[in-house]
Amino acid sequence: MTSARLLDLGARLAQALASDEGRDAVLFALDRGEGLLLLDAQQRPIARTAPAPQSPPSELPTDGEPTRLSDGSLLLPLSVGGWRLGWLVAFGAKARRADDEALRLAATLLALDLARDRRAPMQRDLWDEALAGRLSDGASVRALAAEQHLELAPSYLVVALAFDDASTGAELAELGALASAALGEREIVQRERAGTLLLICPAADEPSAGKIRVAATLLPKSIARRNAAYRVVGGIGGAHPTHALDRASREALAALEIARRLGRRDGVLQYERLGALPLLLEAATTPEWRGFARTFLESIRDYDAKHQTELERTMSIYFESGENVKTAAEQLHVHRHTVFYRLRQIAELTGLSLESSSDQLNLRLAVTIDALDS
Numbered sequence: 001m002t003s004a005r006l007l008d009l010g011a012r013l014a015q016a017l018a019s020d021e022g023r024d025a026v027l028f029a030l031d032r033g034e035g036l037l038l039l040d041a042q043q044r045p046i047a048r049t050a051p052a053p054q055s056p057p058s059e060l061p062t063d064g065e066p067t068r069l070s071d072g073s074l075l076l077p078l079s080v081g082g083w084r085l086g087w088l089v090a091f092g093a094k095a096r097r098a099d100d101e102a103l104r105l106a107a108t109l110l111a112l113d114l115a116r117d118r119r120a121p122m123q124r125d126l127w128d129e130a131l132a133g134r135l136s137d138g139a140s141v142r143a144l145a146a147e148q149h150l151e152l153a154p155s156y157l158v159v160a161l162a163f164d165d166a167s168t169g170a171e172l173a174e175l176g177a178l179a180s181a182a183l184g185e186r187e188i189v190q191r192e193r194a195g196t197l198l199l200i201c202p203a204a205d206e207p208s209a210g211k212i213r214v215a216a217t218l219l220p221k222s223i224a225r226r227n228a229a230y231r232v233v234g235g236i237g238g239a240h241p242t243h244a245l246d247r248a249s250r251e252a253l254a255a256l257e258i259a260r261r262l263g264r265r266d267g268v269l270q271y272e273r274l275g276a277l278p279l280l281l282e283a284a285t286t287p288e289w290r291g292f293a294r295t296f297l298e299s300i301r302d303y304d305a306k307h308q309t310e311l312e313r314t315m316s317i318y319f320e321s322g323e324n325v326k327t328a329a330e331q332l333h334v335h336r337h338t339v340f341y342r343l344r345q346i347a348e349l350t351g352l353s354l355e356s357s358s359d360q361l362n363l364r365l366a367v368t369i370d371a372l373d374s
Contacts, residue, residue, distance in 0.1 A: 076107045083135070088107045238271060258281055
């Protein structure tokens with residue numbers, strides 16, 4: 001496209017943006033029949049042309065480059081100064097090239113228009129922006145921190161806390177007050193997300209991060225001493241800079257969810273010590289891995305249901321006790337010979353040997369995936 005044509009297009013798009021139809025007019029001016037969709041920072045549709053799908057794409061990259069999605073459509077992230085404002089999507093088999101000058105020009109105009117709507121400081125809370133992943137680098141964080149007169153730590157840990165089902169009538173606000181008092185940190189930032197309390201804790205260095213982790217793992221006991229009716233479970237993310245606070249939050253929430261699903265009552269788990277469990281948590285949502293777990297557990301469950309036995313529970317406790325038959329027998333309140341007998345039954349039903357490392361790995365995976373699939 002020549003410079004003259006590009007200038008003419010810019011003038012027409014600016015005129016369309018200033019019209020009563022605004023952003024819709026810009027999309028209609030660009031549409032070549034494939035359908036265009038404009039999303040805001042929360043991935044909500046705010047403008048579209050008629051052929052565009054009613055629902056936004058499921059995969060939205062967070063970097064700043066145009067991206068070709070798996071369905072062939074083209075996605076352009078809209079950002080100003082590292083501040084993520086939304087996305088422009090071109091659909092269809094004839095979707096634009098990533099270097100399409102008209103689409104890039106429209107994306108720039110739309111990004112500036114979206115930025116103008118969100119200039120008020122109260123709409124740009126640094127912590128909410130960071131948790132939502134809308135601050136892509138250190139420069140955007142520093143600019144917003146200077147605007148809000150905030151002095152930031154080198155890194156932050158996120159601790160996610162929630163009440164267990166037994167804590168009826170509990171309020172997150174009170175949980176936040178109890179947790180802050182127990183941690184003894186005045187600069188902790190608190191945010192609530194869908195029944196979960198997020199504590200954003202500043203860490204000047206690794207020793208201070210280690211102290212936060214230790215204090216956080218003791219929170220259930222500290223809170224119970226202050227209010228015996230409250231039982232909490234939680235997760236701790238890794239130490240990350242402010243612009244990666246969304247990652248720290250995801251890690252803390254994943255650790256919290258694992259603690260919940262594995263029945264770790266009064267437990268706060270550290271994401272960095274969970275090994276493969278976060279991957280298994282994701283796997284537990286897929287039909288393939290659910291089918292894998294059923295393959296190994298169905299015969300055991302069918303036998304338990306038919307004969308009123310506890311083979312599955314015995315296997316789970318046996319694994320949890322580190323394959324210690326004596327400890328498993330004590331927890332099951334049976335003789336250790338009974339545990340040996342049940343383990344032989346499990347081997348016969350599944351065709352797997354608990355003395356084989358590969359067979360035992362399959363059974364352990366099946367038990368863990370089933371527990372995480374709540």
